[in-house]
Amino acid sequence: MKENMKQIKTTDKNFKQEFEELLKRGHMDMDNVSKIVLDIISEIKKDGNEALKKHIGKFDMWIPSRDEELQISCESMEKAYDELDYELKNALQLAYDRIKAYHQKQKPTSWLDYEENGNILGQKVTPVDRAGLYIPGGKAAYPSSLLMNAIPAIVAGVKEIVVCTPAPCNELNSLLLAAMHLCGIKKAYRVGGASAIAAMAYGTQTISKVDVITGPGNIFVATAKKLVFGEVNIDMIAGPSEIGILADESADCNFLAIDLLSQAEHDEMASSILITPSQRIADETSKKVYEWLEKLNRKEIAMASIKERGAIIVTRDMDEALELMNGIAPEHLEVMTEYPFDLLPKIKHAGAIFMGRYTPEPIGDYIAGPNHTLPTGGTAKFYSPLGVENFMKKSSIISMSQEGIKEIGRACALLAKTEGLGAHEASVLERLK
Numbered sequence: 001m002k003e004n005m006k007q008i009k010t011t012d013k014n015f016k017q018e019f020e021e022l023l024k025r026g027h028m029d030m031d032n033v034s035k036i037v038l039d040i041i042s043e044i045k046k047d048g049n050e051a052l053k054k055h056i057g058k059f060d061m062w063i064p065s066r067d068e069e070l071q072i073s074c075e076s077m078e079k080a081y082d083e084l085d086y087e088l089k090n091a092l093q094l095a096y097d098r099i100k101a102y103h104q105k106q107k108p109t110s111w112l113d114y115e116e117n118g119n120i121l122g123q124k125v126t127p128v129d130r131a132g133l134y135i136p137g138g139k140a141a142y143p144s145s146l147l148m149n150a151i152p153a154i155v156a157g158v159k160e161i162v163v164c165t166p167a168p169c170n171e172l173n174s175l176l177l178a179a180m181h182l183c184g185i186k187k188a189y190r191v192g193g194a195s196a197i198a199a200m201a202y203g204t205q206t207i208s209k210v211d212v213i214t215g216p217g218n219i220f221v222a223t224a225k226k227l228v229f230g231e232v233n234i235d236m237i238a239g240p241s242e243i244g245i246l247a248d249e250s251a252d253c254n255f256l257a258i259d260l261l262s263q264a265e266h267d268e269m270a271s272s273i274l275i276t277p278s279q280r281i282a283d284e285t286s287k288k289v290y291e292w293l294e295k296l297n298r299k300e301i302a303m304a305s306i307k308e309r310g311a312i313i314v315t316r317d318m319d320e321a322l323e324l325m326n327g328i329a330p331e332h333l334e335v336m337t338e339y340p341f342d343l344l345p346k347i348k349h350a351g352a353i354f355m356g357r358y359t360p361e362p363i364g365d366y367i368a369g370p371n372h373t374l375p376t377g378g379t380a381k382f383y384s385p386l387g388v389e390n391f392m393k394k395s396s397i398i399s400m401s402q403e404g405i406k407e408i409g410r411a412c413a414l415l416a417k418t419e420g421l422g423a424h425e426a427s428v429l430e431r432l433k
Helices: 015-024 031-047 049-059 074-082 086-104 143-156 174-182 193-202 219-228 253-264 279-293 299-309 318-328 361-366 402-418 422-432
Strands: 007-009 111-114 120-127 130-134 160-164 187-189 212-214 242-247 271-276 310-314 332-336 352-355 392-399
Touching: 007 015, 015 318, 031 049, 031 193, 031 219, 049 193, 074 174, 086 143, 086 174, 130 143, 130 193, 143 160, 143 174, 160 193, 193 212, 193 219, 242 253, 242 318, 253 271, 253 279, 253 299, 253 332, 253 361, 271 279, 271 299, 271 318, 279 299, 279 310, 299 310, 332 361, 352 361, 402 422
Parallel strands: 007 310, 130 160, 130 212, 160 187, 242 271, 242 332, 271 310, 332 352
Antiparallel strands: 111 120, 120 392
């Protein structure tokens, strides 16, 4: 094909306007679906399983006749695992082991600090009782998302893990079932969309109410998570997938092209942006993107993404490229330069950072170890990847000795008095008598 990716240069007169357009990415207009989602949540709260069955019939094209049909049996999970091809089973186990090893390093610990006067201050870290995992299953099934959500919960020590995933036409992906067995999932349900989020947030006759909900989904799932936040905790509001690549003259244009497409093939709303100071790299990569497009089985999706939300930005130098990339704060950031770790101190905002030419983004999606549930849409400026801490909470520990409260009590009472809180003041002063 003779088509090329859109290129813009920082020296262009209208660059600022074009860059602002790129920053909008695949915006999810939650306002337009909020009423629909609120109605779904309301029905689940009111009618529980009966509402779930109705929604499954409407959205997944089958109707459970009994409550028991909502649940995915452990036997079906085990059967799917046993029937896996030997090589695929080993790949799944390798991914599980690497993801678990990485997340075990994240686990926070409780601590106590003893002051000389006998005061004790500290922090107690405990897992939530129940975690709800949403695993997409509409356009495609994602066993990798099950691993990435379940393993941090397992490492955190969560006792009850609830999984919800849609089953269009009452069919489930066998590899997803196998992954559930590998993770030891006991409670999984054929429920998708906003209905699943509401069921986990409020509970039904079959599905337990959970404390935290994690996992990606479409705009209805994202909106539902936003609306139930406060009733339960959530990980983040995830939007369409995205990749940013920093490249210098040493980069391999073939690698750059296929890596841009690795996100574009996810969704028409996905964003793929290359930033480089090299005009040669920009031109060659642009051509190779369209050469690769012809070979993809998801060509139409990838092409729509590249045309609408793909771009190559040519900068004056790498410092300018870094500044722009920090402004984008991409979900995935590849650093394809001769000395990538020299740039690491200057990278401020990114969900996951892939360093060097032999570290493609998909290695992080499946098997490297770090979590692939990442902040999108620029939220990497304040959100972190999903991790063990999402399934844990912290309690402060305070213990005053008699000597200790004498030392700081009067200052505390004065602050309480200044705020007009007499009982607060008296509560401290009584202990100083």
